[in-house]
Amino acid sequence: MQTSTPYSRELTLLGLNDVAAQLQGQELALIDLAAQAYVTHSRGDSRLPQSEYLRFPNLERERIIPKAGYLGGAHPAAGIKWISSFPDNVGRGMPRASALIILNSVQDGRPTTVMEGSLISGQRTAASAALAARLLHQGDRVKRFGLVGCGPINREVLRFVLADRRPIDGLGLFDLDSARAEAFAQEAREAGFTKSIEQFGSADDLLADCELVSFATSAVVPSVSTLSMCPPNSTILHVSLRDFTPEAILEADNIADDVEHVLQANTSLHRTQQLLGHSDFLRGTLAQVIEGMTPARAGGRPVMFNPFGLAALDLAFAEFVARTCRAAGRGAVIPDFLP
Template identity: 45%
Template sequence: MPPPFTVISGAQVREVLQGQEKQVTEVVEAAYRLHGEGRTVNPDSYFLRFPDLPSSRIIALPASLGSVHGLKWISSFPENVAGGIPRASAVLILNDAETGFPFACVEASIISAARTAASAALAAVQLSTRRGVRPSRVGFVGTGLIARYVHTYLAANGFTFDELGVFDLAPAHAEGFTGYLARTEAGRITVHDNAEDLIRSSDLVVFATVAGEPHVHDPAWFSHNPLVLHVSLRDLSTDVILASCNVTDDVEHCMKANTSLHLTEQLTGGRDFVAGDMRALLAGEIDVPSDRPVVFSPFGLGVLDLAVGAHVHEQVTRDGGGQVVEGFFDELKRYG
């Protein structure tokens, strides 16, 4: 018989992951190590775009990780925010490795945010450790759900900040994020009027925007050589990229979809401007300079969603949670 098919809600996902940020970071690190060893299957992401909605897209991320296969199907509709609902929504389908049958449908916007934040925090730990100093001033460009999750995961991984900067094109969003920080941080919080002031006053800069093309062009803004978590991938110009030490989670995957790294590859005709990937970083093979900005640009891998999703499924079903859909599979006898 096929495995039972279970639906796991966002509330159940959040209940499992909340307070487990350090453990989730370890799950993500383990997935990166398996990926670096060639023990995963992670094809290209597939983008569904719409001529009448150029800012929106739905992305399919298929992957295989050990005993589980699956697909994250995640949409990004930025106009949702004005209507009071989240920009991103997602589901994760988990497939049994032996039979191929799907055995779970998991709400995945929270999983996606958690694995993105865990990846950024893992990189921040590794890069700052290589530099020998942890940043004490952090700045957030973009103040949505991903920014909140990145902050939460940085804190869970031992980062403390004396100063916190906030910049968002929407003042109401900056105000809301500032309120969140005030509830969780003792450091001084400053809302900046522009990205330049925030960047120049931060040792660690987090880009978590919905920018579709570069909007930060001047390398001089980074002359103090900060660590940059370029989570939204398309904020930095080729000039900034070329002036920096660049690390990504997977070089091949990041050289697509007009990311800042992809645009730089098109400009230069090569990839020599990338110092290495997460495998090399975890192995201690990247020389992380202190005299240049260091930029981490994670494209996001489907194997990370699988790792976190499988972790959630295991904990929820172990405790008797999730909704089993009886009779979901039918016509199981070939000849009736």
């Protein structure tokens, strides 16, 4: 007589619609979740090994990145995000990035959930940028919010920053493809943004006019060489990590999500460290700002947030999605997937 195993053999699959249903309308909660993940990581209750990029012969921008880790806290999670970035996909009518996230039990290590990961990846990036804008940018309102790169990531960044409810009096847009910038402006208007929207001819021109700026490009070579044009007390969300030369980085008051992680993979900060032989130009982390260990701004320079994109955030968001999907009865369960 065959008896059932004393452990679960099932695996839950969560597709795009399942993930989207749990994230919809949760912007403020997700910004707070990003803050909690940063603090948990900063306090040492995480394990985030460095990622080795999978690259391809004769392709400079294309890559697939494994981001594995463990995050403790109130809802511990372990797993991996496997995310690809193929910028030419945009011209093929496909998204640039695609991803899977696998969650494992922290009790026995067995995989429990596989979910679509690009939506989580984009929203955790946007939530961290909005958190940085909340903490680092001074003033009750933003005169003009500039977005360099008019793709899905900055679309999410704008949505999360607007959800954080600080008034924004206007938008500035720049993209190498002016049609993408115009489409971005139209989408913003259709989503309810009624203030002025201006397109700029270059990133430098935008930086000179906007006090809060988000860079989300596919650049692999830095193109901005100075911050001298920036307004006083401006804030730069350097989401794409490779847009500024070392000379520009040295003009900024630099904050990261994690010092060790951001100093790799030819990021602008990595290039600066290689040039100088030290990382003294990096003042601290966003978690240190959250916990009052370092001030939000220092030195009267433009402050620049440089987020490497920690797996801690992916895990926090994925665990939230898996938990709330389970409560809502969403997802496809394969009962005998595992041995």
